[in-house]
Amino acid sequence: MRRATSTATVASVASVVSVALVVLACVKDPVTGKRELILIGESEEIAMGQQGSADVEASMGLYQDAELSAYVEELGQSMAQASERPHLPWQFRVVDSDVVNAFALPGGYVYLTRGILAYMNSEAAMAGVLGHEIGHVTARHHVEQMSKQQLAGLGLNMGTVFFPEVRPFGDILGSGVGLLFLKFGRDAERESDRLGVRYSLGQSYDPTEMARFFAVLARLAGPERQVPSWASTHPDPQDREATILALVSEHSAGRENLRTGAERYRRLTEDLIFGANPREGFMRGSRFLHPELEFQLEYPEGWNVQNTQRVVYAAAPDGGASMQLTVSRVAPGTAPEMHARDFFRQNKLEYGTGERLRVGPFSAYRAPFRALTRTGELYGEAGFVADGDHVYEILGLTRRNAIRFYAPVFQDVIESFDRLRDRSALEIEPQRIHWVQASRNVTLREALLEAGADSNGLEDLAVLNNLGLDAGLNQGQWIKVLERGSP
Ligand SMILES: [Zn+2]
Incomplete structure (x- = not known):
């Protein structure tokens, strides 16, 4: 729970995004080229995203790190401006949540959590995820999805449900920001993956980094682990790692000097808060x-x-x-x-x-x-x-x-x-990401123990680094460890 910031007081009771004007039009989608029955015009799409973004930021809060925020915004904008819908009011922000998630609202409002940033190892991985989310917007997946829901007579409830019925717990929380958990179909996810690869390559980022990131999601979604939201709304991460790698070899043939941006990423994520604060x-x-x-x-x-x-x-x-x-x-x-x-x-x-x-x-x-x-x-x-x-x-x-x-x-x-x-x-402090270099050629396990990691937490740190504990590190190779900030 956070300190209340405004004197407006009293938590709001269920603000409902009502889609008042339904404009029936047949629009040729700029990305897919398909002619589709679109019930929602672009101005409505933007209005919905705008309302949704206000709800997201009020309920989740933004992560307070000016340099990191500026960096996410800058990278997102350069990809969006090169997309098929550059005129949308794009914005790219980091929400202060430890849940591993990324999502886009209609109209171009894209969010990464600090939780998902902790598990990435390069700018290129971040570009891939941003590109995927941009793809949901440029391909109008929300609009498609919402049109279907509207046809079925369902409204979208995006507000905070203040007085839910007494019911099982997950449900209370799940009912919060409904749109975030919109599940797109398998085809839409494939399409966004493909667009993510295209947009990443447009900025000369190596999309294999995005494919590798799916391996992290697969490990996070493994049997004993809590399913992170991005993995649950994006099924089959393992499968998709392979699919994206195939896309990459198809699209990046002949491309040289693709970058990962690992160094800048390390600098900007040093001291990133990890886990619940x-x-x-x-x-x-x-x-x-x-x-x-x-x-x-x-x-x-x-x-x-x-x-x-x-x-x-x-x-x-x-x-x-x-x-x-x-x-x-x-x-x-x-x-x-x-x-x-x-x-x-x-x-x-x-x-x-x-x-x-x-x-x-x-x-x-x-x-x-x-x-x-x-x-x-x-x-x-x-x-x-x-x-x-x-x-x-x-x-x-x-x-x-x-x-x-x-x-x-x-x-x-x-x-x-x-x-x-x-x-x-x-005086308790949150855990933070700290980057260290291997002092010599060692296994990840040895390097983590040398850096003072708790032997019980080694498996989690291996996932954080997207490596096996027995993986060999070269001298000077960078890895992430967790440190408690000093009070
Ligand atoms: Zn997706």
């Missing part, structure tokens, strides 16, 4: 600790807690109840009951008589409430904790027949809110 909150046992905002909260034993940029979600093991924690900026000194009243009103919640209380050193307010959702009534307890110019909103929700059981559980969580004073938690 504990400064934005982390779990220790059943306790959620937030070093930046200096608070802690205790959840019931066994609850599943998920920290996202704007909301900390928690779900009971049986899925019968969920909680969410958000923070709003307020005018300093705002009484928690005043904020509660605004909050309930803005979110159209009915609330009952509440009470003032103190939690830790903070003044707080607690009240029962009722929410009407698509699937019926939900009951809950809400706590509001005032801390200077912030108010924390802690909500518990369940079904009517379970509120008697859960109300005291929710109240305990609200009352567990306290100032964080533990030094080791306050």
